[in-house]
Amino acid sequence: GVFCKCPKMPKEKEILQLQVNAEEADKEVPGVISEEQTLHVRQVTQTDIEEVWREIVLNHLQKILGLASLDDVLDFSKVIPQHILYNVRNVSKHGVVILQDKTEDLPHWV
Numbered sequence: 001g002v003f004c005k006c007p008k009m010p011k012e013k014e015i016l017q018l019q020v021n022a023e024e025a026d027k028e029v030p031g032v033i034s035e036e037q038t039l040h041v042r043q044v045t046q047t048d049i050e051e052v053w054r055e056i057v058l059n060h061l062q063k064i065l066g067l068a069s070l071d072d073v074l075d076f077s078k079v080i081p082q083h084i085l086y087n088v089r090n091v092s093k094h095g096v097v098i099l100q101d102k103t104e105d106l107p108h109w110v
Contacts, residue, residue: 041073050081 058079062070090098099105
């Protein structure tokens with residue numbers, strides 16, 4: 001089979017550092033973002049990130065299958081964004097998901 005090469009997801013520390021760096025850069029250049037504009041900015045939540053990944057995967061699946069809609073094919077309540085993120089973050093260089101909990105692994109003879 002063909003495996004897609006997914007980009008490595010930044011860790012939470014790296015994301016926080018990027019946010020701090022962006023805030024420091026904004027302070028260095030006066031007038032880039034006014035105080036009025038910052039009132040309309042909101043923190044990106046984990047739920048936001050999960051929903052974006054869910055939408056990306058569903059859109060990609062729909063495109064690959066060449067369907068106008070996935071409504072007749074898939075129960076959207078069964079698509080769990082946390083599972084998508086787990087699979088994206090835990091991929092080997094060969095494109096195989098690496099289990100963090102080895103008790104869920106298949107027996108060696110399979």
